[in-house]
Amino acid sequence: MLRIPGMPLLPGTLFRDVGKSHYPKPQSLLNFQGISMLSDRQQPSPVDPSGAVVDISCPPVGAASIYPPHSGPRLPPWLAYDKKVLCFRAYFKQTLQEVFHAPYLVRKVKIYYYLEDGTLEIFEPKVENSGIVQGCVLHRQRVPKAPPCDNEFMSMIDLNVDTTVMIFDRQYHITDCDQFTRDFLNRRGITVADPVPCPIDPSESVRNRGAVRAYNPPEKKHPFAQFLKYDRQILKFYAYWDDRTEFGDVRKLEVSYYLSDDTIEIKEAHVRNSGRDGPSLFLKRGRLMREFEGMNLPGQNTPVTLLNVLGTNMRNVRYCVDPLNTGNKEVLYYNERDLQIGTVLNVYGRAVVITDMDPFTKQYYRDRFGIDDFSTVPVPTRSDDCTEYRPGERVLPPYNGWGSYEDSMGNCLSVEPKPPRADFKKFIKFDRYVLRFGAKMLSTIKENCDRIFVISYYLSEDTIQIQEVAVRNSGFLGGEFMKRTRVELPGQEKFSSKMPQYYMAHNFYINATMAIKDFIFHIVSADEYTLMYMEHHPDQFLHANVTKIMEKIRGVLQPRMAEFLSACLPDCADLESKHDIFITYESFKGAMIGIMGNNISDHEIITLCRHFSAEQSPKQTCSREHVRAAAHLELKRALWNARDDLMEHLHHINPTNRPFLSEAKVRSTLRGCRLPFSLELIDQIFSILNRNECGEIEVCDLMNFIDVSCGKGCSMPPVNHAFELCPKIPFLHKGRMINFSCFLRSLDLPMGMRSLQAHEATNVGDDVNGPLFDDEKIKVASPTS
DSSP states (O other), X not given: OEEOTXXXXXXXXXXXXXXXXXXXXXXXXXXXXXXXXXXXXXXXXSBOTTSOBOOTTSXXXXXXXXXXXXXXXXXXXXXXXXXXXXXXXXXXXXXOSSOSSOSEEEEEEEEEEETTTTEEEEEEOOOTTOOSOOEEEEEEEOOBOSTTSTTSBOOGGGOOTTOEEESSSOEEEEEEEOHHHHHHHHHTTOOOOOOOOOOOOHHHHHHHHHHHHHOOOOOOOOHHHHHHHHTTOEEXXXXXXXXXXXXXXXXXXXXXXXXXXXXXXXXEOOOTTSSOOSOOEEEEEEOOBSOOOOOOOTTTSOSSOEEEEEOSSSSSOEEEEOTTOTTOXXXXXXXXXXXOTTOEEEETTEEEEEEEEOHHHHHHHHHHTOOOOOOOOOOOOGGGGOOOOOTTOOOOOOOOSSSOHHHHHHHHHOSXXXXXXXXXXXXXHSTTOEEEEEEEEEOSSHHXXXXXXXXXXXXXXXXEEEEEEOOTTSSOOOEEEEXXXXXXXXXXXXXXXXXXXXXXXXXXXXXXXXXXXXXEEEEEEEOHHHHHHHHHOTTTOGGGOHHHHHHHHHHHHSTTHHHHHHHHOTTOTTOTTOSOOEEEHHHHHHHHHHHHGGGSOHHHHHHHHHHTBOOOOOOOOOOHHHHHHHHHHHHHHTTOOOHHHHHHHHHHHOTTOOXXXXXXXXXXXXXXXXXXXXXXXXXXXXXXXXXXXXXXXXXXXXXHHTOSTTSOOOOOOOOOTTTTSSOOOOOOOTTSEEEHHHHHHHHOOBOOOHHHXXXXXXXXXXOSOXXXXXXXXXXXXXXXX
16 A cells, blocks of 8 residues: 555555555564574564655565574574473372272373473373273373472473372372483483383282183083983972952962973963863963063064174175174073972063972972972962952052053043143242252162262152262262152052152151162261251151150150259259350260160251250451452452542532432442442442441542552452352351250259269268259259340
8 A cells, every 4th residue: 555645544545556466474483494483573664754655665674683693582492392292101009998809009101291381291091991980190281299399390300210209199100211201311411210110900910810710611511411311300389370450360370390401381270160261371381581571572582693784685695693692691591499489480570479399399309409398388369358348449550660650540540641740839839949968878888888978859849869979089980879859668569559658858857767779878967958947847847846856855854854964064063053054065965865865866966956056156247358359359450440430420419518328329320430340249348338327328438448549459369259258158056055054944844963962972971961952943044145
């Protein structure tokens, strides 16, 4: 573009050079000795300062360098050491708790040191079927040294062969390095030791021994030899199938087990005049599976597994058969060891109970297995299931296991199945009401007993969710342990016409033990919201009902009051003269458990301690210095410099210069002048400003508060004004100290100190004619405000 000299840079004063055809871009990099570097030479301006037009076609004059000759900077590290990495081989030991013969696990890693920026990266090569999470152990970053040198970062001087380095509380022993690293360190004058052998992994040795031990070929069975030995030898059992439904009956059966090929045949023994006729075959002769999961679809059960099938028509088809038969599930069948009197056979979903056997079968089991007890099992009859007739009561069929019980009940009540209705009023009332309890698992495995769980009970749907708290180096990842669902109470019959009972809110309390999904949990704690909710609803939670608890304690402590007082207060001789009596939670709990034992739970003791607590929550106040530092920080971050405009606006809304203004006017002023304050920060500023008797804010105090020039520099990092500046933390120490005088006054029982003092005087040989408190009630002054 051509510019007219002496004219401002405005539209119409610039003209395009029609003859120009080359538009080079400005050069920012300089190629020096084959290396691209940043050019430090200044380009001349295309316009002369006097206003004369400079000929653009003329080459520019080279400007001098900003550095003196032979004193410019050397190559930066990111260019000199680009793509140069030091590689070390190391290992660390991880302690194992679940393996008896392997106390630790040796994990081999590679340590990469990047010379361009001094960062470290640790990578563990993946090993198949290792059972642990492998890959990147430490992301690329600068690593501080171990204390007391934690203010420095690790360099290549700290890394060498046959040395141990501490990286984030984990010791890595370096055993070897690659050839480039060895040559690089030797050229720098660092001596590199010879490679060190890596120790043997005990867990790998245990696995290898287990693999060798497991390689014992199973005993081979020869079908033809078995046929020749046990031909025409049949074990005969008598059994029944309980089919007592609305039109069913108890079906008597005869089970025949053929020893020649381990097959089972079941026939039905029709009772005379039973109304049943036709073939008596109940199960065709064949091998009977132990577990039945349903009939296989056509083509699902095949003798071989095909890996690849190629071809489009039936003639030109090529396939590859899997010789290992991958994915084939082992099927277990019944044998003569499983057939005994009282055994329940799963005959494709029908429970067949064996009641007796013939003499040949008894002799076979006596000779083969040494069994002498052949007590028969009684066979039930139809008369055992007779119940009285109840008109008007509808009996639903038993639950079949498909879907939930409500879905099955809906299919029985109407022809058109409808989804079960949810309690919408309960959902609206208790939405987002969650009771959370801390629990531990009771198990025979030691590691499971150390796991920590959080059980959440949702009051809107009566569902339970269990989360596991991740503990470092515990071997458990943590997270969701059980999805949110309703859990049935244990000990119920699953396939029954009765509606199952589920865990409700009143089943949860501290020191409760419950079975959830075949796991046993012991509740050990609860959060503050849960305790407050249970205390506010004592009619639903008996363990949080202070009235019921006091009635139970009053009945137990009435004959043993003196023993209870001596356990709580050892020096209780001058009890009436004391104004207030306070004891700790541990003393109160120990005395209660010593007197009542298992008749009182931990939750009831906690409820009493919280009810008669002598502790009060501190008053929530904001620090003026912290709030002012946060306000100045926001003003400096937003570069706010409109204090004069704010004073002008205050003078506009307050022409008489009143020293105090209402909070609404001050708030609208701060929002209108766009001060960079959030709503939470404005509320906290208003809480610490000076006010008059009417609650109005002092204007002079506000202007001095936001004046950045007259105060010290901001020394406060950015914080969350809603939670961190003036935290509203709930009072979590309620119940640590108990007002024992209030508890005794609410208990309203005579102290009964006669027998205790007589016993003590007898032991020490003193006179027992001192003050007696046998029938007197305790007199304690009410606590002052």
